[in-house]
Amino acid sequence: VQERKRYRVLQDFAKQHGCKPAPSENPYDLFGINKIISSTWHLLNKSTLQNTIDAFEKYGETYASRIAAQRVFFTCSPRNIKHILVQRFVDYDSSEVRAHLFRPITERGIFAVDGQQWRIARNLYRGQFSNTRSIVDLKMEEKHVKLILSCIPVGQSFDLQTLFLNLILDITTEFAIWDSVDSQSPTQTEEKNHFVSSLLTVKRVMARDGFLGPAAACHRFAEKRIATAIELRKLQQPPEKDGEERKPQGYSLLEGLTENSTNVIDLRDGATTILVAGIDSVASLLSTAFFLLGRNDKVFQKLRQSVLDAVGTEPPAFEQLKTLRVYPPVPFNARTANKDTWLPTGGGPDGNSAVLVKKGQRVIFSSWAIHRSFQTFGDDAHDFRPDRWEHLTAESLLGYLPFNIGPRACPGQQYALMEASYVAVRILQTFSAIKNCDPRPWTEHFGLNLSNENGVQLELVRDEKT
Numbered sequence: 361v362q363e364r365k366r367y368r369v370l371q372d373f374a375k376q377h378g379c380k381p382a383p384s385e386n387p388y389d390l391f392g393i394n395k396i397i398s399s400t401w402h403l404l405n406k407s408t409l410q411n412t413i414d415a416f417e418k419y420g421e422t423y424a425s426r427i428a429a430q431r432v433f434f435t436c437s438p439r440n441i442k443h444i445l446v447q448r449f450v451d452y453d454s455s456e457v458r459a460h461l462f463r464p465i466t467e468r469g470i471f472a473v474d475g476q477q478w479r480i481a482r483n484l485y486r487g488q489f490s491n492t493r494s495i496v497d498l499k500m501e502e503k504h505v506k507l508i509l510s511c512i513p514v515g516q517s518f519d520l521q522t523l524f525l526n527l528i529l530d531i532t533t534e535f536a537i538w539d540s541v542d543s544q545s546p547t548q549t550e551e552k553n554h555f556v557s558s559l560l561t562v563k564r565v566m567a568r569d570g571f572l573g574p575a576a577a578c579h580r581f582a583e584k585r586i587a588t589a590i591e592l593r594k595l596q597q598p599p600e601k602d603g604e605e606r607k608p609q610g611y612s613l614l615e616g617l618t619e620n621s622t623n624v625i626d627l628r629d630g631a632t633t634i635l636v637a638g639i640d641s642v643a644s645l646l647s648t649a650f651f652l653l654g655r656n657d658k659v660f661q662k663l664r665q666s667v668l669d670a671v672g673t674e675p676p677a678f679e680q681l682k683t684l685r686v687y688p689p690v691p692f693n694a695r696t697a698n699k700d701t702w703l704p705t706g707g708g709p710d711g712n713s714a715v716l717v718k719k720g721q722r723v724i725f726s727s728w729a730i731h732r733s734f735q736t737f738g739d740d741a742h743d744f745r746p747d748r749w750e751h752l753t754a755e756s757l758l759g760y761l762p763f764n765i766g767p768r769a770c771p772g773q774q775y776a777l778m779e780a781s782y783v784a785v786r787i788l789q790t791f792s793a794i795k796n797c798d799p800r801p802w803t804e805h806f807g808l809n810l811s812n813e814n815g816v817q818l819e820l821v822r823d824e825k826t
């Protein structure tokens with residue numbers, strides 16, 4: 361009786377919203393076994409991303425599938441994505457697919473929670489990211505950038521991806537917990553070295569069990585800095601007003617977070633979340649930017665010239681690179697319906713009707729596919745051609761969402777762009793030519809963020825004038 365009642369409720373709901381079935385990828389694979397086998401095959405063959413594009417081409421922008429008997433929808437429809445992230449934000453949860461990864465390292469951190477707990481976690485960052493200029497400490501960035509510029513070997517190939525990871529690790533730890541881990545310095549302390557290897561281990565095996573040891577080491581390191589931040593806040597005069605000089609040692613997010621909470625666990629999770637969210641992502645952005653520039657000499661020279669024209673050779677103003685389109689660091693994402701709900705498009709034979717999404721069903725959406733849409737970006741959508749941004753309309757920007765949109769959009773977006781732009785501009789100022797030393801194509805590698813399996817093997821030629 362219960363089941364019949366539920367069936368009727370769903371029928372009425374579907375009728376009310378005009379829902380029709382979406383095309384199904386595997387109608388006869390009732391237990392979703394074939395899907396698991398084919399997904400594993402693509403993962404091993406490094407063809408997951410190409411496979412997502414092929415599937416959207418075959419079934420349309422929105423289709424249904426089954427993974428281990430669970431109904432899942434895939435979508436790259438801008439309208440559906442906006443609906444999930446903005447209009448019906450409250451109907452969809454994030455934590456169901458990822459809380460198990462994040463909880464051991466950041467129990468109350470923003471990535472592990474939804475609903476009221478998410479509001480509390482987001483509130484911890486209140487006011488911190490709203491004035492990017494006051495939180496990006498260019499002097500501090502320059503200190504770290506100088507180190508990598510001096511490490512770049514002359515006249516030989518090297519892996520820029522590794523260098524970028526270390527650089528962003530150093531900048532982000534100084535930004536988030538006050539104390540750079542000095543991964544580029546030969547005099548790095550034992551404690552910092554241990555922290556870095558623990559953090560890297562935690563990130564590497566986030567999807568697996570048994571990393572509570574390294575997680576505890578990360579917690580200890582962060583908690584020590586938090587105790588100092590709380591002490592300082594107690595001693596501090598009234599907080600400075602916007603626009604006024606901050607404390608002499610520059611801005612620290614940790615210090616900012618103590619404006620919103622003095623709970624040690626909240627602060628620890630809030631700061632550690634930034635180490636998880638803000639390092640691999642920015643390093644990925646920079647690495648793919650230079651991977652592409654290494655293969656597009658014209659673009660490299662044009663960009664370098666525009667930097668030299670606008671900024672000269674002095675440490676810079678902020679120029680934005682748009683490589684986030686072709687290689688978004690977060691290539692797909694998922695939400696789980698927390699009530700019976702719907703997607704506005706993708707149902708019925710013409711794909712124009714709504715689609716019923718029952719409570720507990722998942723929607724996986726792909727920025728990789730939406731960013732490579734021929735409909736939005738034209739026939740050369742898969743090519744790196746930054747010139748396109750000069751002519752794109754506001755409408756095509758609906759198909760560009762590397763940081764997501766809506767209440768859960770990345771709060772670090774402007775910070776990340778400024779940080780990455782600064783590093784890119786300094787490299788463009790310092791080197792007059794770039795040579796690609798690796799003939800292999802870009803090959804997907806999924807870590808916390810998307811990166812190139814083979815790193816970024818380049819040779820940079822120093823500009824003798826700078």
Ligand code: HEM
Nearest residue numbers: 470637638641642645689690762763764768770771772776
């Ligand atoms: C190029 C670099 C970056 C990219 C592409 C990126 C992308 C994203 C995306 C797509 C999300 C949404 C995840 C979801 O809702 O499932 C997100 C969330 C988040 N990002 Fe970033 N991010 C970047 C850098 C950063 C940086 C530098 C910080 C902090 C300094 C940061 C902090 C966060 C936080 C705290 C969230 C969670 C927001 C929430 O759940 O309410 N991100 N980011």
